[in-house]
Every structure is written in structure tokens, then in C-alpha cells.
Amino acid sequence: MNRAPIALTCGEPAGIGPEIAAAAWATLGARLPFFLIGDPTHLPAGTPWREIVHPEDALHVSASALPVLRHDFPAPARPGQPAPENAAAVIEVIARAVQLVEGGAASAICTAPIHKKALKDGAGFAYPGHTEYLAALGGVHRVVMMLACPDLRVVPTTIHIPLSEVPTSLTPALLSDTLRITHAALIRDFGIESPRLAVTGLNPHAGEGGAMGHEEAEVIAPVVAALRAEGMAISGPHSADTMFHAAARRNYDAAIAMYHDQALIPIKTLDFAGGVNVTLGLPFIRTSPDHGTAFDIAGQGVADATSLIAALRMADEMARSRAAHHRTGDRG
Numbered sequence: 001m002n003r004a005p006i007a008l009t010c011g012e013p014a015g016i017g018p019e020i021a022a023a024a025w026a027t028l029g030a031r032l033p034f035f036l037i038g039d040p041t042h043l044p045a046g047t048p049w050r051e052i053v054h055p056e057d058a059l060h061v062s063a064s065a066l067p068v069l070r071h072d073f074p075a076p077a078r079p080g081q082p083a084p085e086n087a088a089a090v091i092e093v094i095a096r097a098v099q100l101v102e103g104g105a106a107s108a109i110c111t112a113p114i115h116k117k118a119l120k121d122g123a124g125f126a127y128p129g130h131t132e133y134l135a136a137l138g139g140v141h142r143v144v145m146m147l148a149c150p151d152l153r154v155v156p157t158t159i160h161i162p163l164s165e166v167p168t169s170l171t172p173a174l175l176s177d178t179l180r181i182t183h184a185a186l187i188r189d190f191g192i193e194s195p196r197l198a199v200t201g202l203n204p205h206a207g208e209g210g211a212m213g214h215e216e217a218e219v220i221a222p223v224v225a226a227l228r229a230e231g232m233a234i235s236g237p238h239s240a241d242t243m244f245h246a247a248a249r250r251n252y253d254a255a256i257a258m259y260h261d262q263a264l265i266p267i268k269t270l271d272f273a274g275g276v277n278v279t280l281g282l283p284f285i286r287t288s289p290d291h292g293t294a295f296d297i298a299g300q301g302v303a304d305a306t307s308l309i310a311a312l313r314m315a316d317e318m319a320r321s322r323a324a325h326h327r328t329g330d331r332g
């Protein structure tokens, strides 16, 4: 039986989303059917696209053209210059993709990058990013951002908040939920039977026994100990600066970091082109490229679609893993 195609949201049309969507279709074609939700007039001139009415039409259209589920925008796409009038439509497209995946017409969502400030300025977007908006649409309180490439998976426990707010936001409940959601997703969506998690400290040298900070002893170590007592394979808190070299990476399936840059700098350094952003803990599958809207190169035809292609492939693999997991009745 054919699985439903993947829904790709257009993201910010003034960014590189339209051109990498076209490039991803040129690479994947019918081998990995997906459809773009967006305004086809935003696609680069000469893109072979075809309007579809039902997502399932993507299964045959994708052999010859990029399938597009039309969502008309009020303004054209001017590379590097987001139009405030388009902001609401960017947000609507994401909500439409969620409806499709929740209804079973799409097997997963893959999101092209949005420009957070453009959405805030143009439409009062009240969320720091897709992650938090998708959690609201999916009706879940807590989700986890994970970035993954073939050599590394990283999770920032706190996400899009100022660095000054990290210590107070880092509660035992947040850390514990993040670890549990990651552990369950590695089993269900990534097919890892017994996931190994490694947790960073917050401070230099993981606090150096209290000489350089107290969050390790007061928050991180007790949560790690409690979950280890439940049987999870979790180590830490480790010094973050020594957790990401090649030998250290062999000791875990995912690294749980305390804040955004602690997690994202290692993976974007290791594999900026091929990294994938995944939201764990949603009732549906969502992946995204690891990069943003790249206004500085939009419209020039030089954007690299590798990360988007990896994101579409990962969504497809996750859908397979989740389906197999449901079939065996092992819900992890």
C-alpha cells in the first residue's frame, strides 16, 4: 500500500524556501513523493510544477512535476525582502499542513524556513518558531527540538529564550520531560531499541564540583539519577566542551544540552549542509532543514537543498519506523 505523501510547507517566500523546494523535487522526484503547500507564482521561473487538488495526487504527479497544493498569497516573493502582507499566509500554510497530517492525507510535515521577525511584524505571530506553534496546533504542552545528522543528534533543553533566562528556565520538570520525550522518540521514530542519552552540564566543566555553578548539583544530576534508577541509559552531567569529539560521540545516541547554542553549534559545525531539525513529542511527524531563510542568497539559484532533502528523507524514515512500531504494538 502507498503511504501518504509528505506535506512541505513553503515557509517565507522571500527566502530560499521556493528554490530549495524545486531543487528537492528535482532530486527526489517520484522516489519520495511530497507536495508543496504554497503559492506557485513564488517558484523560480521554469520550475516544472503541477497543481494538485488532493494530496494523494502527489503520488503520480511527482514523477513529472513538483506537485503544488495551491495556497494563494497576496504579494509576490521578492528575494530577501519579506512582504508583511504575506506573513498571515505563511502561518496559514503551516496550520493547513497540520490539518492534512492529522487527517491522514499526509504522512508527515516538512517545513521550509520561516523568518520569525517577519511573521511577528507582519502578522503578530506569537510563537518563537515552528516548534512552539506546532505544539500549540498539536495540542501538546511539551515538545522537544532535536537536530540530527548521520554523526550526531542533539537536543537543546531550553530553546528560543535569552541566555540570561536559561538558568531559571532549567527546571527539573523541563529536563525530565525532555529526556523522556527524547528517549521515547528514539525508540518509536528512530528504531533504537535501547537509547543512550548523554547530558551536558550548564556551566564550564559541568560546574567543577560547585566552584563554577550549582545547576549541575541542584537540577541536572538529580534528574539524571532519577531516570537512571528507572532503567534509562543516561550519563552526565558532562562538560559540554568535551562531549562532541568523535570518540565521545560514540558513547551516546543523543546529546541533551542545556541551551540552544550549546546544542546547535556542534551539529552545524559538523554538518551544516545535511543537518535536520525534528520536533519530538508531537502527535505527528515534523522535520525541517537546519538552516534559516538565507535572505542574503535568496533568488540567486545558489542555495544548497541538501538539508531539505535530508529532512524529507528523515520524515519518510520516521513515518516507516512509526508505522512498524504501531504494527508490532510496541509503543515504547
Ligand SMILES: NC(=O)C1=CN([C@@H]2O[C@H](COP(=O)(O)OP(=O)(O)OC[C@H]3O[C@@H](n4cnc5c(N)ncnc54)[C@H](O)[C@@H]3O)[C@@H](O)[C@H]2O)C=CC1
Binding pocket: 016, 112, 113, 114, 115, 116, 117, 130, 277, 288, 289, 290, 291, 292, 293, 294, 295, 296, 297, 302, 303, 304, 305, 307
Ligand atoms: N526552521 C526554521 O524555520 C528556521 C528559521 N530560521 C530563521 O531564519 C532567519 C535567518 O536566520 P540566520 O541566523 O541568518 O540563518 P540562516 O541559516 O538563514 O543563514 C546563515 C548563513 O548560512 C547561509 N545558508 C543558510 N542556508 C543555506 C543553504 N541552504 N545553502 C547555502 N547557504 C545557506 C546563509 O546564506 C547565511 O550566510 C531567522 O529569522 C531565523 O529565525 C533559522 C533556522 C531555522
Ligand SMILES: NCC(=O)COP(=O)(O)O
Binding pocket: 114, 128, 129, 130, 131, 132, 264, 277, 288
Ligand atoms: N535554531 C533553530 C530554529 O530556529 C528552528 O526553529 P523552528 O522554527 O523549527 O522552531
